Amino acid sequence: MKKIYLKDIAKSLNLSKTTVSLVLNEKGNENKISVTTQKRIKNYAKKHNYVPNHLARGLSRGKSDTIGLIIPNISDIFYAQIAGHIEKKATNYGYTVVFSSSHENAKNEQKLIRSMVNRQVDGLIIASTQQNLKNIRQLRQNKFPLVLIDRHYPEDSSNYIIVNNFISVKNATNYLLGLGRRHIAFITVKLELEAIRQRLLGYHQAIKEVYGDVKQELIVELNPKNYDREMKAAIEKLLNQSNKVDAMIFSTHYLTASGLRELKNLKINIPEEVALVSFDELSAFDLVDPPITSIMQPVEDMGNLAVEILLDEISGLNIKKHKKVVLETELIIRKSCGA
Amino acid sequence: MKKIYLKDIAKSLNLSKTTVSLVLNEKGNENKISVTTQKRIKNYAKKHNYVPNHLARGLSRGKSDTIGLIIPNISDIFYAQIAGHIEKKATNYGYTVVFSSSHENAKNEQKLIRSMVNRQVDGLIIASTQQNLKNIRQLRQNKFPLVLIDRHYPEDSSNYIIVNNFISVKNATNYLLGLGRRHIAFITVKLELEAIRQRLLGYHQAIKEVYGDVKQELIVELNPKNYDREMKAAIEKLLNQSNKVDAMIFSTHYLTASGLRELKNLKINIPEEVALVSFDELSAFDLVDPPITSIMQPVEDMGNLAVEILLDEISGLNIKKHKKVVLETELIIRKSCGA
DNA sequence: CTGAAAGCGCTTACAG
DNA sequence: CTGAAAGCGCTTACAG
Numbered sequence A, B: 001m002k003k004i005y006l007k008d009i010a011k012s013l014n015l016s017k018t019t020v021s022l023v024l025n026e027k028g029n030e031n032k033i034s035v036t037t038q039k040r041i042k043n044y045a046k047k048h049n050y051v052p053n054h055l056a057r058g059l060s061r062g063k064s065d066t067i068g069l070i071i072p073n074i075s076d077i078f079y080a081q082i083a084g085h086i087e088k089k090a091t092n093y094g095y096t097v098v099f100s101s102s103h104e105n106a107k108n109e110q111k112l113i114r115s116m117v118n119r120q121v122d123g124l125i126i127a128s129t130q131q132n133l134k135n136i137r138q139l140r141q142n143k144f145p146l147v148l149i150d151r152h153y154p155e156d157s158s159n160y161i162i163v164n165n166f167i168s169v170k171n172a173t174n175y176l177l178g179l180g181r182r183h184i185a186f187i188t189v190k191l192e193l194e195a196i197r198q199r200l201l202g203y204h205q206a207i208k209e210v211y212g213d214v215k216q217e218l219i220v221e222l223n224p225k226n227y228d229r230e231m232k233a234a235i236e237k238l239l240n241q242s243n244k245v246d247a248m249i250f251s252t253h254y255l256t257a258s259g260l261r262e263l264k265n266l267k268i269n270i271p272e273e274v275a276l277v278s279f280d281e282l283s284a285f286d287l288v289d290p291p292i293t294s295i296m297q298p299v300e301d302m303g304n305l306a307v308e309i310l311l312d313e314i315s316g317l318n319i320k321k322h323k324k325v326v327l328e329t330e331l332i333i334r335k336s337c338g339a
Numbered sequence C, D: 001c002t003g004a005a006a007g008c009g010c011t012t013a014c015a016g
Helices: A006-013 A017-024 A035-047 A054-061 A077-092 A106-118 A133-141 A165-178 A194-211 A227-239 A253-265 A299-314 B006-013 B017-024 B035-047 B054-061 B077-092 B106-118 B133-141 B165-178 B194-211 B227-239 B253-265 B299-314
Strands: A066-071 A096-101 A123-126 A146-149 A159-163 A184-189 A219-222 A247-250 A275-279 A293-296 A324-327 A330-332 B066-071 B096-101 B123-126 B146-149 B159-163 B184-189 B219-222 B247-250 B275-279 B293-296 B324-327 B330-332
Touching: A006 A017, A006 A035, A017 A035, A054 B054, A066 A077, A066 A106, A066 A299, A077 A096, A077 A299, A077 B077, A077 B096, A096 A106, A096 B077, A096 B096, A106 A123, A106 A133, A123 A299, A133 A146, A146 A299, A159 A165, A159 A299, A165 A184, A165 A194, A165 A247, A165 A275, A165 A293, A165 A330, A184 A194, A184 A227, A184 A253, A219 A227, A227 A253, A247 A253, A253 A275, A299 A324, B006 B017, B006 B035, B017 B035, B066 B077, B066 B106, B066 B299, B077 B096, B077 B299, B096 B106, B106 B123, B106 B133, B123 B299, B133 B146, B146 B299, B159 B165, B159 B299, B165 B184, B165 B194, B165 B247, B165 B275, B165 B293, B165 B330, B184 B194, B184 B227, B184 B253, B219 B227, B227 B253, B247 B253, B253 B275, B299 B324
Parallel strands: A066 A096, A066 A123, A123 A146, A146 A159, A159 A324, A184 A219, A184 A247, A247 A275, A275 A293, B066 B096, B066 B123, B123 B146, B146 B159, B159 B324, B184 B219, B184 B247, B247 B275, B275 B293
Antiparallel strands: A293 A330, B293 B330
């Protein structure tokens, strides 16, 4: 079974490459190629297992039918889910997805963007480190189809799909206040992300509206590379304050998992002593002891919309609607807050 | 910032495309191109942000520097992790990864293989549905670089990297027997996979060695599309047998999660009434109530080895060592079995 | 209805 | 040290 090319088919059938190419691209009818010829070509192609070379096709048409996905980490269940939905949707439209993880490193991300561009992806979906404004701007100025997801650059006007981080956390905080929790800690990571900032601001806002001011000692910012080792000291400090903390909000699922591990080590009763809310969740958070109240993001919508908007851009349909999308989250109430 | 091509650089610098191409591919020295010329070219390229067209390059060299990854589902944490390790390793070697999910559908998988091949991936890593022997054979006969991962075809001699499913489950079953559990159920999915069969066989073997025979009513095979809805009835039936089940082994992480949910609904005490072992796990299984004893797969090794073997194949190093790799798992003991 | 030919943007053997 | 030219495998405007 040797590899077979357009010219082989043409020669064997005594036709030109043009005719064969046209027919195989379903342009036989519009070019009025006789049905018998079409049949002959298709049969021959199938019989000899003809597989077109996508590189050649792409080069010739200036289009690769590929979209690039750059995310912090494909092993993170949140991004894996988004990737899954993006892939499904993209496949439906005949696109293939190339993905790469930036590992929260701006230099990596920059390299990946370059690499994707030179691989001629038709468009890019990026959950950015938010440290690459220059590159993102450059893409946009070059009219490169692009949609940011999960994280955006407030100072840039690229398309994006994010979640209402501020309101989500504000509501969650109010929920805890409503349950009578008074000393609510907010545990987050030191990442220069607008999303993370908004989560913190949501907490701030809710607390301020009740108490007038926010106690700095209730806010813990951990090093993203090292949060797991810093968690223990952080939790202990929160618990040993003059006003012992009676609730904790974790700003990401991995912080929740890490924090919960520590709380269990310390034999803290949840929710009696400390109530817990997680922003985003791991797959088994409903099975955890106790089940964790979580702010759920609409991952499916995020993925689907990203692809839709991107494909609109690619096909030049610069539809104005929904280019900046802010989706709502849902607070799933479970037992980790009592009630 | 207009797009710039090799010929533009050549023209601007009064050189030929050859020279420019050679230099940009780090072949300047071996072609004795003067250092000054090299400098000029590199500077110009950087200044004007030259990005080579990978399609053209690939077409010309007959190599795309891309590897394809076909898995059942990128949203499954197990495959997401493998994908993560594959990506990391591949990136190190200058390769990009294209992935697609088959969703356990053989036809999909076949299409994906075709699609990847025509996209000129240099090699393929597949966690196959194991329903595509013909296609896999065809790839191998065409000397297409390929490594199967997680699931292999026993009747085919392609490279693979799998886990010792048989021993893993046999050991886990013996572990339960050793703890005094007598009525051990095995809950699995109806998937035509050698891996799944081996897990069942491991259970069989362990039970047989003690009891002489296996009771069919202790084995439950659920429909992969519908396991979540079938779980309730299955669990209830196991618990209502004349000999009430006192242990359950789940053959995949998602079955464990689903089963545990039911057991909790039914207020079954774990491990007092029923001990639990999971093949593979979800990220939070150590936080679950109770923490779940799990058979852990060496995902990192699996991913890394897959890439290494594949790249060896691609570069024509048909190194004979480790083309069929069977890795060991580890039984992580947690509280779900008591003890 | 069908074909000859140019072109996509690279690489590379060959020549000087 | 450097360049002209062929070739990778397609697509497509143009001509008949």
